[in-house]
Amino acid sequence: MVSAGIYARISSDPDGTRLGVERQITDCEALASRLGWTVAEQYVDNDISAWSGKDRPEYRRMVDDLKNRGIDAIVVWHPDRLTRHPREFEELIALVEGIGDVRIETVTAGDYDLSTSAGRSVARIVGAIARKDSDDASTRLRRKHAELAAAGKVAGGGPRPFGYTEDRLQVVAEEAAVIREMATRVLAGDSQRSIAVDLNSRGIHTSQGNDWTPSGVKRVLMSTRISGRREYQGEFFDAVWPPIIPPEQSDRLRRKLGSRTPKDRRAPKRYLLTGGLLRCGRCDAPMIARPDVNSRRRYVCDSGPGHAGCGRMSALAEPLEQFIAEAVLYRLDTPELAAALVDSRAQQAELAGLHDQIADDQGMLDGLAADYANRQIGRSEWMTAREPIHARIDQARRRLSRLSPTTPIDGYVGQADLLRAAWTGLTLSRQKAIVRVLVERLIAHPAKPGGKFDPDRFEPIWRI
Structure with a gap:
């Protein structure tokens, strides 16, 4: 009795239903029954393309079982379910030659006798045809995606995107309001984690009804x-x-979120002045957060391993943070800050010019993509023509990044009382963002005898 293994594979199964592989298995079982073979094992690689280069664990397990004589034959729905790589075909041929009597039966294309020269030739021809079919399909798919992109049309399926209806064409007003809130909060300095926690506490869920996560917000x-x-x-x-x-707000979000590093996420969570903002007045080393033996929050200049401080400066966190918060609030109402912001608004003309330049260049890219989609130019011409345009857009965006106004204090200049009333309700990340807009660094000078908090020993160096 021949002991056979059924191999089934489907390239794409976004819903995870396995309907494609189940149909293959049913047909293969029927073929094995007609041949009088016993099905000893099933090998299923679901949602994995044979041409993608991804590892196919079940295919490898089947090959190992062939080597170890756990199975004597393979039943597959079509030859291209096995592989579309000529190299893998050659490996399979070499394996069969080494083992001897191994039969390969297909539901749609008959049997393959890889022990004979004629059978191997047929397998190689079928493999070459499968590869060409895959190449042609990939080319058609790339062109289809380019055409859809140039037309700005919906592509692909998957879960409903948050903020839009199932057909992806209409805005869901309630969810759109949440997206605008998230965007404003991130640009104002809120962390993705604090936003996710807040949304979940308010009973606001993703489009799939799940809780929000920081990565989901991002x-x-x-x-x-x-x-x-x-x-x-x-x-x-x-x-x-x-x-x-607006697109310009989206670009700022993408720059901000795309530049975050693991170091940003590991910052201490309960301290306002970490990250190099508070500096030692003796050695200029950044002061770090460290509770004392009584668990009181403190900032210290550390001389230990991994730190370059002198070890001779410390400050209690709570009164210092209250002091700098009040200093920032006072600064918001000063004429000096208002004058500095007037100077910065002189850059608005340049900002507008950069936005126009990016829009013009983007229009050129759209035109090139449309020409490529309509087969008026080839792929190499398309790629060559777009390189200098991309370079101009990247340069303009870098300049925009330097000129774009900072948002954490928007609406509060000259309105410090509004921020004072809201301060304790802001997240720590939002408070940090506001402080960093105005304060370049805060220098801690040596304390005077007496042990009381002395605001005169702390010198803020204002950024604006």
């Missing part, structure tokens, strides 16, 4: 969809669906 805000655009191979196209936030 994924929504990093999407070009919410700005009414499609992104394809680094290019942006106006989409057919309406935007929820």
